[in-house]
Amino acid sequence: MQIALAPMEGLVDNILRDVLTRVGGIDWCVTEFIRVNDRLLTPAYFHKLAPELLHGAHTAAGVPLRVQLLGSDPVCLAENAALACELGSQVIDLNFGCPAKTVNKSRGGAVLLKEPELLNQIVEHVRRAVPAHIPVTAKMRLGFDSPDGALVCATALAEGGAAHIVVHARTKTDGYKPPAHWEWIPRVQDVVKVPVFANGDIWSVDDWRRCREVSGAEDIMLGRGLVARPDLARQIVAAKAGEDVVEMTWAQMQPMLQAFWTQSVAQLTEKQAPGRLKQWLAMLTRNYPEAVVLFTALRRETDLHQVSRLLGMSHPVAA
Known part of the structure; x- marks a missing residue:
């Protein structure tokens, strides 16, 4: 079993990747996603979104990081994938979801699921452009507004050279509305010979x-x-091993x-840092009643020192 942390635009940046991968199990x-249009991006741009490339393409906890590219130009994506590999990426992931x-x-993203031939071309071009030992992987949804083409799209990706495929078991039109249609995962796996990862609506061990x-995944x-x-x-690793599942406490x-x-204040602007903290706290309220209390106290707070105090930090951070 492999467990991956998903690439979530505007949420899971290098700061949250660092903190989450320290917990274990990932x-x-x-x-x-790194947006590729019609030009070769600069190394500085890659390092901005993936500073882990400066440290062996691993987070501080030693968890491998792969670079994800998003775009529709096979040649330009291939050129940027080659550069990402030169900068240290050990895997290239392509976003079709x-x-x-x-x-x-x-x-x-997901609109390309309307063009399976283009999906195939993109993966083929990127596969040829990067060193043979570096896997090229892909993430897709079940389709744009219908899952009817899911098997064709997955086949196009696999035949193009994708080493594995992550399937978010919803269409673009579904967005994030429950439920995720896990029953499509085995159908996808039946038509491709590469591993298929299940993604979507896994909030607990149950x-x-x-x-x-x-899904059978x-x-x-x-x-x-x-x-x-x-x-x-x-928790999932423990459950799979038949061990007791011990949940992390608020403390x-x-x-x-x-x-x-601390990292947010160091890396973001004074206006951005409180917002990113509140964004994460809002999601933690789903499982921690204490997060509700803290989020309420922080909701309108913008002063960095006051935020530090509310977080129980004896030495408030400074911008």
């Missing part, structure tokens, strides 16, 4: 058990469920929040 993680309207309007039963990718329950991967969450805040 085998690898992915950058937020982003449901954002602005991304889809500019011919990126959800994972149901997903595995329905051993490998999974966790997104919002892991952000809202930072030890979910570790154990405190050092994580403080580390996240």
Whole structure:
């Protein structure tokens, strides 16, 4: 079983990747998508979104990071994939699942599921452009507005050279509305010879058990469920091994929040840092009543020192 941390645009940046991968249970993680249009990006741009490349393409906890590219130009994607490998990426991931309207309007993400031949061309071009030992992987949804083409799209990706495929078991039109249609995962696996990861609506160990039963997938990718329950991967590993599942307490969450805040203040602007903390806290309220209390106290707070005090930090951080 492999457990991956999903690439969530505007949420799982290098700061949250660092904090979450320290908890344990995560085998690898992915950058937020790096948008490729019509030019070769600069190394500085890659390092901005993937500073882990400066440290062997691993988080501080030693969890491997792969670079994810999003775009529709096979040649330009291939050139940027080659550069990402030169900068240290050990895997190249391709995004065919982003449901954002602005991304889809500019011919990126899930809208490409309408063009399986282009999917195949993109993977083929990238596969040829990067060193043979570096895997090229892909993430897709079941389709744009219907899952009818899911098997064709998955086949196109696999035949193009994808080493594995992560399937978010919803269409673009579904967005994030429950339920995820895990029953499509085995259908996808039946038509491709590469591993298929299940993704979508795994919020707890019980959800994972149901997903595995329905999908037959051993490998999974966790997104919002892991952000809202930072030890979910570790819980699943314990459950699979037949060990007792011990849930992280709010007291154990405190050092994580403080580390996240310290890095946010150091790397983001004074206006951005409180917002990113509140964004994560809002998701933690799903599982921690204490997060509701803290989120309420912080809701309108913008002063960095006051935020530090509310987080229980004896030495408030400074911008």
